[in-house]
Amino acid sequence: MHSNKEIFVTAFALFSLFFGAGNLILPPLLGFQAGGLWWLVALGFCLSAVLIPIFGILAHAKLQGTIFDFGKKVSPTFSLVYSILIYAISVSLPSPRTAAVTHEIAIDPFFGSSPWYTSIVYFALVFLFVINRSKILSIIGKLLTPAIIIILLLIIGVALFSHDFAFGITIFDSPFTDGILEGYQTFDAIGAVVVGGVIIVSINIKKKDAPYEEKKTLIRRAGWLAGLGLFLIYAGLIITGALMHGEFDAGISRTALLSGISTKTLGGTANLFLSILVSLACFTTAVGIVTGTADFVKHRFRDSQQAYLITALIGCVLGVVMGQFNVDYIIAVALPALMFLYPITIVLILLNVVPERFAAPKVFKAVVIATCIFSIPDFMGSVGFPLFPKGGTFSWIPLQDYSMGWVLPALVVFVVSNLNTTPQKKV
Template sequence: MRFNKETFVAGFALFSMFFGAGNLMLPPLLGYKAGDAWFLVIMGFAISAVVIPLLGIFAHARLQGTMLDFAKKVSPTFSLVYCILVYLISITLPSPRTASVTHEMAIEPFFGTNAWLTSTIYFVLVLLFVLNRSKILSLLGKFLSPIIFIVVLSIICISIFSMQTPAINPSEFKTPFIKGLLEGYQTFDAIGAVVVGGVIIVSLKIKGENNFDRNRKLIIGSGVLAGIGLFVIYAGMIYSGALFGADFDTTISRTDLLSGMSLKTLGSIGKVFLSILVGLACFTTAVGIVTGTADFIKGICNGSQRAYLITAIVASILGVLMGQFDVHYIIDVAIPALMFIYPLTIILILLNVLPNRFTSSLVFRTVVVVTILFSIPDFLGSIGMQDHVAPILKTLPLGVYSLAWLLPALVTLVVMNIFSKAE
């Protein structure tokens, strides 16, 4: 695989659209609580927050269409409903969360302004970028993303190499690997892969790049670079969080831990660096989400530029409204949505990566239906019905780990392929 300048620019752009609020806040506290089990947590986190999203980019490279193509083998109607759900979740949860994080960590500590002002200015700027979407790859890949990567890497390196006698606490987790895997859901990276992967494809087409094989190699190469960058940052931040086990109170919040780590590693200027990092990381993700949503609506409206404009404006307004809630509230609200849509997204990504001979329409439909059915108990448990579904989850493989859907989906995939070949 050859990496040229264009691949690096696209790779950095993809990295910046992935790396947002959750990606920045979740790993340090996860590592802090993981303690001496930090390695297992990294492995679990990497599967749901790096490997699956990377496969999502590979699927886009193979399809080179829109997100509608991800579920088209089930049915056009199902595909449309799935896409609408994903985009609706994206513009009402992870996108506004970026504004909330930016306010709490980068604006309020310095200027004392309220959340309304921050989110309004924030999404006005997001809208300006989205309306100039032809320049997105260049702006994100050449300028914003390298700054993000360098600042985060600085915090990680100083944390690791300046700690002479790190005090790593015992782990708080009974199943650190599973905890890392499920926490990776909160990054929204698998959903991000199917959303922002489409942004890369549309951006290439706008630039006049219509050679299928060339674009496939470019998308795969940029995905690999983005995946490597994400893994380095995630692993580094989880391990750094574990190293600070004795330096902070056990009840510390995600934002306070990240602020404390930057202060201890970069000194008083650390707050300034962190503010820049938070603002850039969150902003680039919001731009990617809103652009992807606007692209999708434009596509189903026969290429209407007015539909693109209206969608971008509505998504930005929703960002302002939802951005008023604090970060922890948005994360809690997101859990039910993630428990339902994430398993389905993961399965769709896997099915689209597999060769066509293993994913006939019948196999596709059956595996998707089974995944949805076995995701329902986890979803019901996440909305306060845990007592009602607990007996069911205990009888299902991996049910107690909120992964009741996994084995049934994989077994169905194998059985249906055997059944199809036997006919």
């Protein structure tokens, strides 16, 4: 049996895995724009940014594998292509976004320097840490998360007790689905698939003699506890943004709002401290993404150290190029890729969580194909070429007008393909 201490330690490790500093800039603006419907936005955001990622960890606990294992029931070729796309997106968007967040929160307000300088220095340091695989970052990471959590709880607490519960008018037509789509930008479901296996491996090392079911129970309880922590922080930041609707300009950026809220609640010194912590946390995230991508390529090229170095260099060069753009631009650029890859990631996570009898290879193939097909209109719409305009022929498909037209087709195909799949007899 596992103790409460083991559950809390594992829960904290999982919390730290998902609690990226870049994610902190998303909830406050959601609340700021949601007005009195902040709670609907919070539910939607936490569905895609908390619940699905935790399911991803549970899927890893079941599979005991890597990102490649998530899609292998569709086909090895699909799984390889999916893995390559995920890693390519990771080094091209969320990794550079950490540099942009660092510049906007910690560099520009105090030095006013060019974002080019920030991203060049930032990714030069990332490259040095990646090729040296220093353990310093893991030690720093263990201290960063608790410090950031304490400051955030203080910000949320001060906001709740110093503001009247009066909210503005929402700008969202559908707060719940808008919250879900903004949750895509956390990349947490992708994070669960990519690096969730690291947590599972470490648990297996520490409890190598424990029965499989005992380890699975530990991960499940810790997962739900970590999810509760994420929900409280995200919901707290969303309501904080909603309470401060009248204190900032409507067109304020995500990073400026987080800094502004921090200054108004705790003062300039605390905001400076938060800026430093967020920057360090962003840096550890970037190093983790580039290292993970380089490790993947190294493994595909028979443990070639040269492949590792070249991938790390390419990842850092991409980081410099993309990292000099502002955060809101990077988020806008990421949207089309997320509109296509996130639904696929969600269905792969859910298919790997459901009982084996409902997840035969035939079911995997059918559901993933349906999801891919019905994600194309959402992808095209996000780049300005809607295939199914609002109010058009295909508006009868539930959620089609909200860029989530894949949900019902995937569910229908899941049910139908299971009805037409003969259960395998045990030999």
